[in-house]
Amino acid sequence: MSSLPRIKEQKHDIISRHAQADNVKALTQVLTTLASIALLWWAALLSVHVSYWLTVALVLLISLFTLRAFALMHECGHGSLFRTQWLNRAFGFILGVISGMPQYVWSQHHNFHHANNGNWEKYRGLYTTLSVDEYAAMTDAQQRMYRRKCSIATAPFAGLIYVIFNPRFTWLKGSISLLSHIVKKKVAQPNLSIRAHAASFETRYWKSNKEYWHMFWNNAVLLGIWVSMCWAFGTVLFFTIYLISASLASGAGIVLFTVQHNFEHSYASDGRHWDYDAGAIEGSSFLILPRWLNWFTANIAYHHIHHLSARIPNYCLIGCHNEHRDLFSDVTRVKLSHIHKALKYILWDTRAQRIISVAEYRQQMNQAEGSQRCS
Numbered sequence: 001m002s003s004l005p006r007i008k009e010q011k012h013d014i015i016s017r018h019a020q021a022d023n024v025k026a027l028t029q030v031l032t033t034l035a036s037i038a039l040l041w042w043a044a045l046l047s048v049h050v051s052y053w054l055t056v057a058l059v060l061l062i063s064l065f066t067l068r069a070f071a072l073m074h075e076c077g078h079g080s081l082f083r084t085q086w087l088n089r090a091f092g093f094i095l096g097v098i099s100g101m102p103q104y105v106w107s108q109h110h111n112f113h114h115a116n117n118g119n120w121e122k123y124r125g126l127y128t129t130l131s132v133d134e135y136a137a138m139t140d141a142q143q144r145m146y147r148r149k150c151s152i153a154t155a156p157f158a159g160l161i162y163v164i165f166n167p168r169f170t171w172l173k174g175s176i177s178l179l180s181h182i183v184k185k186k187v188a189q190p191n192l193s194i195r196a197h198a199a200s201f202e203t204r205y206w207k208s209n210k211e212y213w214h215m216f217w218n219n220a221v222l223l224g225i226w227v228s229m230c231w232a233f234g235t236v237l238f239f240t241i242y243l244i245s246a247s248l249a250s251g252a253g254i255v256l257f258t259v260q261h262n263f264e265h266s267y268a269s270d271g272r273h274w275d276y277d278a279g280a281i282e283g284s285s286f287l288i289l290p291r292w293l294n295w296f297t298a299n300i301a302y303h304h305i306h307h308l309s310a311r312i313p314n315y316c317l318i319g320c321h322n323e324h325r326d327l328f329s330d331v332t333r334v335k336l337s338h339i340h341k342a343l344k345y346i347l348w349d350t351r352a353q354r355i356i357s358v359a360e361y362r363q364q365m366n367q368a369e370g371s372q373r374c375s
Contacts (some may be wrong), residue, residue, distance in 0.1 A: 003327050008277055010327065011308065018320040019311035021083035026313070029081075029298070030072055037065045037098060044241055045233050048142050059245050064296045066249035067364070070099040070163075071298035071314070076106025078114075078310040093218070097225070098363065100163040100216035100246060102171075105211045117261070117307050118279020120348050121271040125261055126254055129350045132361055147358060150346045152255055152339070159250025168223075171215045174205035178212075259342040260285050260303040263334055265354045266345065273353065280307035285334045285342070286321075293336075294318075304331045 038118055044058040052306075073083040076092030089104075096103030116122040120129070127150050135143060148154055178201050185197040206212045229238040267283035269275070287301035294301055304315040305328075321328060334342050344357045 003330050004278060004281055005282060007308070007327050009307045010324070011277065012143060014047070014320065014324060015309040015311060018316045018323075019080070019309060019313075020316065020334050021080060021313050021314070023083050023087065025315050026087070026091075028093075029315070030095070033065055033068050033072060034094070034098070037062065037069065040065060041241075045237065049079050055241075059241055060248070062241070062245040063248035063252070066099065067252055068243055068296045068298060069095050070101070070249065070253055071296075071300055073099050073101065074107075074300075075101050075112065075298065075314055077103060077110060080290075080311050093214075096218055097221050100167060100222065100250075102167055102211075102215045104214040107204060108211065111310075113224045114307065114310055116274075116279075118267045118269055118283035119271055119274040120268045121274075124348070126257060127262075127346065129262060129346055129348055129355070131350050132356070132364075133350065135347055135358075135361065142181030147346070150258075150343060152343055156247040156257050159252075160247040162254065163250040164243070164246055167215070169366060171219050174203050174212075175216075176199075177203060255339065255343070256287070256297060256300065259334055259339050260287065260300075262345045262355055263332055263342040264345055265356070266332065267353075268348050268355045269353050270350065277308070279302060281328070281331055283307075284331070286328070286331045287339075288333055288335045290336070304328060320338075 040058055040062045044055055044062060047054040047058055052181055072081060073095035076088040076095060079085055079088050082088045082091070092107070093105040096106070113123050120131075124130075130138075132147065135146070138146065149158070178198065181201045182194055182197045185192070185200065186194065189197070206215060226238070226242075228240075261283060263285050266285070267278055269279070281304055284303040284307045286304055289297070289301045298314040299317040300306060300314070302321050305312060305317050305320050344359070345355045347356050347358060347361050349356045349361075
């Protein structure tokens with residue numbers, strides 16, 4: 001029997017008990033992460049004069065700590081890492097610079113995912129998971145491209161585009177369009193103020209002035225750091241370490257996020273039948289990770305609890321799961337060794353309301369063709 005009805009009954013008490021932010025724990029997590037990144041960068045830049053193998057090892061550690069920085073940034077966006085909201089905003093911005101992502105803007109999109117998790121009519125994940133009908137309408141070449149896009153081999157490249165290229169490109173493209181709009185409007189209507197002309201500008205890259213200025217300052221600070229590091233240590237050395245570590249960290253993040261929602265027969269409803277709690281429990285996986293990797297990912301493997309309530313801080317997720325483990329027995333477990341298999345579930349079966357693999361889709365097509373021949 002499903003435990004979902006009991007979870008619905010006890011949900012309020014579970015959240016009240018475990019959604020207790022602790023500024024000391026949060027500050028310790030953030031400062032140790034930032035200090036470790038700074039120390040590792042210093043060591044990596046010096047290590048090239050000692051041993052390239054040492055540099056490789058340090059770059060891998062930088063990647064892991066960058067992944068942790070992103071996970072903590074994500075929690076600041078939920079307002080759950082610190083008890084004090086100005087600390088969430090301040091350290092969220094800093095961690096966003098380290099991660100390469102404008103934190104406030106990203107958090108608005110991410111909160112939309114939380115509000116609609118499991119409703120695949122509204123949110124289909126980072127890879128924009130296709131329905132079986134959309135996949136069937138593709139050419140063979142397009143289908144191969146889609147499968148490759150969703151593979152673990154392309155994750156570092158996808159991550160580099162996601163956290164390094166897109167935030168810079170969209171800000172630059174949007175800013176140029178904004179300036180062009182202001183100039184054209186000022187020529188046509190010189191009596192109106194620049195502020196008024198800017199207010200009439202519409203773009204899909206940001207939804208408010210607040211979002212734009214978060215993008216602006218994230219990019220300004222990050223680009224300033226890039227210039228300073230290139231001047232101090234050399235462009236080739238800096239960007240070699242930076243791009244490799246950023247692509248590995250963001251690629252790992254994309255893989256972890258994907259398998260927390262795309263796995264064998266995970267919940268994938270349409271809007272009419274969608275249920276928030278079902279999306280959290282049946283549409284989120286529980287990743288069985290080694291303790292050290294749970295630390296680097298800020299316990300995000302306990303994703304079912306995180307989606308039950310994003311108000312529960314990462315340092316309370318394990319305790320919450322252990323205390324109520326009988327309620328979470330239905331949650332799908334995905335082991336580290338099974339991640340590659342989980343990534344094969346990249347199609348939304350709109351009729352069965354679940355996520356299936358390409359192999360299952362092909363089996364369905366073969367069965368349908370067989371039935372037609374028999375009839």
